[in-house]
Amino acid sequence: MTIAFWCVLVAGLLPYVVTVLYKTRGDFDNQHPRQWATTLSGWRARAHAAQQKSFEAFPFFAAAVLIAHALHAPQATVDTWSLIFVGARIAYQAAYLANWATLRSIIWVTGMICIVTIFLAGT
Numbered sequence: 001m002t003i004a005f006w007c008v009l010v011a012g013l014l015p016y017v018v019t020v021l022y023k024t025r026g027d028f029d030n031q032h033p034r035q036w037a038t039t040l041s042g043w044r045a046r047a048h049a050a051q052q053k054s055f056e057a058f059p060f061f062a063a064a065v066l067i068a069h070a071l072h073a074p075q076a077t078v079d080t081w082s083l084i085f086v087g088a089r090i091a092y093q094a095a096y097l098a099n100w101a102t103l104r105s106i107i108w109v110t111g112m113i114c115i116v117t118i119f120l121a122g123t
Contacts, residue, residue: 002075004065004118007082011061014089015054018097022047043097050096054089057111061085064118071122078121085114 022044029036037048061082068078088111095104 002069003079004069004075004082007079007086008062008065010086011054011058011089014086014093015051015058018047018050018054018093021097022051043099046096046099050093053096053108054093057089057115060115061111061118064115068118068122073118073121078118081114081117081121085111085118088114 022040027036040048065078065082088107092104092107092111095107
């Protein structure tokens, strides 16, 4: 397995890291989790948002890696940009939790640049 494929696994699991964080409040309602999530505030609400944003970014990243692989893109390039993407997503979640909105946006752009670069690596 390539490093990029391992990065797909890690990126797919990252949303669950913040999920565990915001559900540790003690009053989690597993019967009505979406309704319960609307009661969150502060860092827990941001953790929930970070989880949702991570799920949104994942398919685009996974598709980029698979397409680059199918097009026989240089593996070192795909691996490098995949590692940068995972690092950016970890930093993104940290920035979200810390409520650093401007930095979070910069990190988000970095992640999108990684995805586009991976897509273009096969051309």
